Amino acid sequence: MSRYETNVVLYRLKKDAAFRNRFRADPRRALADADLTNEEREAFARWDTRKLNDLGGMLHLLISIPGLGTH
Amino acid sequence: MGRIVYAAAMSHVLYPDYYGQNVGPHGRRMVEELIAVVREMGRMLAAAAPDALVVIADDHLNVFSFDAIPALCVRVGRTVSRMVQHDAIEFDRALDGLPERYLVHEDLANAILEKGVQAGFDFAASWSAPLDHAFLSPVGTLYGERPVPPLVPFWVNCFVSPQPTAKRCFEAGHHIARVVTEGPWSVAVIATGGLSHFPELSLARIGQSDPAFDRRIVKLMEAGDHGALAALTAKELHESGSHELLNWLVLLGAVSPARARVRFYGEMGRVDLAALEWDVA
Numbered sequence: 001m002s003r004y005e006t007n008v009v010l011y012r013l014k015k016d017a018a019f020r021n022r023f024r025a026d027p028r029r030a031l032a033d034a035d036l037t038n039e040e041r042e043a044f045a046r047w048d049t050r051k052l053n054d055l056g057g058m059l060h061l062l063i064s065i066p067g068l069g070t071h
Numbered sequence: 072m073g074r075i076v077y078a079a080a081m082s083h084v085l086y087p088d089y090y091g092q093n094v095g096p097h098g099r100r101m102v103e104e105l106i107a108v109v110r111e112m113g114r115m116l117a118a119a120a121p122d123a124l125v126v127i128a129d130d131h132l133n134v135f136s137f138d139a140i141p142a143l144c145v146r147v148g149r150t151v152s153r154m155v156q157h158d159a160i161e162f163d164r165a166l167d168g169l170p171e172r173y174l175v176h177e178d179l180a181n182a183i184l185e186k187g188v189q190a191g192f193d194f195a196a197s198w199s200a201p202l203d204h205a206f207l208s209p210v211g212t213l214y215g216e217r218p219v220p221p222l223v224p225f226w227v228n229c230f231v232s233p234q235p236t237a238k239r240c241f242e243a244g245h246h247i248a249r250v251v252t253e254g255p256w257s258v259a260v261i262a263t264g265g266l267s268h269f270p271e272l273s274l275a276r277i278g279q280s281d282p283a284f285d286r287r288i289v290k291l292m293e294a295g296d297h298g299a300l301a302a303l304t305a306k307e308l309h310e311s312g313s314h315e316l317l318n319w320l321v322l323l324g325a326v327s328p329a330r331a332r333v334r335f336y337g338e339m340g341r342v343d344l345a346a347l348e349w350d351v352a
Contacts, residue, residue: 007137014132017157053274060131060230062274066158 003056005035009044010052010061013068020066073254074351076119078326080319081109081335081346083128083205083263085212086165094341101337105344106212108335112346113213119352121259123176124220125183125247127321128205128263129229129314133163141195142235143243145184146202146224151175154201165204169211173202176221179258182250183223190246200226205315209263220259227321229264229314230272234305240317241301244324251325262322264315268342271309278341281311285336285343288316292331292347297323326351 009031013020023030027045036044043051049062063069084090085106090098116124133154135141153171156163187194206224225247228234235243251258266288267281284307291299300316300323308314326349335346 004137007132011132011136014156050274053272058132058230059269059272059274059277063277064131064160064163066156066160069160 006040006052006055006057007061009034009036010057010065014061014065017066020068024067073251073256073258075248075251075260075325076121076257076352077116077259078261078322078329078349078351079112079116079347080262080322081105081112081209082265082342082344083208084162084165085109085208086162086204089162089165090339094339098339098341101339101344105335105337105346108346109209109212110215112334112348113215113217115348116213116259117217119259120257121220122256123179123223123258124210125179125223125225125258125260126206126210126263127225127227127244127261127318129227129318131203131205132230133203134200135226137231140228140231141197141226142228143192143240144195144197144200144226145180145187146175146200146222146226147177147180147184147196148175148198149177151222151224152201153207154203162204165208169207170219173219174221176223176256179250179254179256180223182254183225183247186250186253187243187246192243192246200224205263209261213261225321227317229317232305234314234317236305237303237308237317237320238301240320241297241324241327244321245327246324247321248325260322260325262318264318265313266316266343266345267312269314270312272314276312279312280338280340280343281313282338282343284311284313285338285345288313289331289333289336289345289347292323293333295328295330297327
């Protein structure tokens with residue numbers, strides 16, 4: 001379930017520019033309604049891509065989000 | 072009676088800026104060499120004048136979301152669009168400048184889908200999925216300014232576990248070849264992706280490939296040892312970063328027992344690049 005939600009958030013960050021902008025401005029607020037564990041939420045808030053990948057976040061999403069993707 | 076008139080497989084980020092930025096001049100040079108070879112292959116493909124081009128490739132979570140990931144999916148309908156990604160990063164920018172819409176070979180796509188389900192393949196069908204770089208970077212490089220024949224896009228879930236097995240992909244390719252034989256069309260088939268990169272889909276391992284694995288599988292394809300290739304396990308593919316070899320397995324099933332001819336092979340470090348053709352004429 002959490003893996004699903006993590007990837008749903010990542011997918012939305014890639015595809016939804018308005019959501020991405022809200023996330024960049026205030027990640028905790030943007031994710032307030034997301035069904036994430038505390039560990040996942042913290043990883044998103046810190047944009048810790050290694051941690052998100054370890055938690056099941058898909059590599060191809062993590063590296064391709066405009067303005068956030070890292071290689 | 073229809074037949075496969077051309078078959079090839081190749082790496083699919085044919086975009087020098089991506090390698091220039093992420094690997095450096097060595098990577099840029101290598102992919103430019105590959106692109107030149109793929110353009111030559113495109114001349115042979117165009118000369119074969121196929122009625123349809125089956126493109127076997129994967130989705131990079133651009134098209135199918137975690138709401139549903141089809142194991143194997145046939146794109147049906149009359150036309151298919153290029154994926155649009157605003158503010159795209161490098162490998163999504165491989166789509167820049169390509170046509171926005173392509174014809175689908177509706178009759179062949181429907182035949183692959185319908186006869187597949189009758190034969191026990193639970194293929195998914197999509198009427199709306201667009202195509203990302205895995206499909207259009209090779210198609211655009213092969214055809215250049217020449218008109219592209221109607222496409223039959225065929226997706227393989229290469230990345231989201233559990234993926235279809237190598238054996239199942241091989242069988243799906245054999246099914247495609249059977250449908251082609253039963254139809255009236257001349258058909259070209261290409262598979263894209265690879266070679267090894269992003270082992271274990273781990274961010275920490277970006278930059279690594281598995282040249283020993285790649286040399287082994289290329290030799291198997293040259294030898295026509297399709298049994299060994301269809302027996303590859305999910306663990307082997309995952310650990311070596313050869314997830315996209317599943318696309319090639321579909322092609323192998325379509326051309327078996329033909330042997331591959333290597334047109335390009337290069338070990339870049341971050342990803343190993345290749346382009347192979349099969350003598351099917």
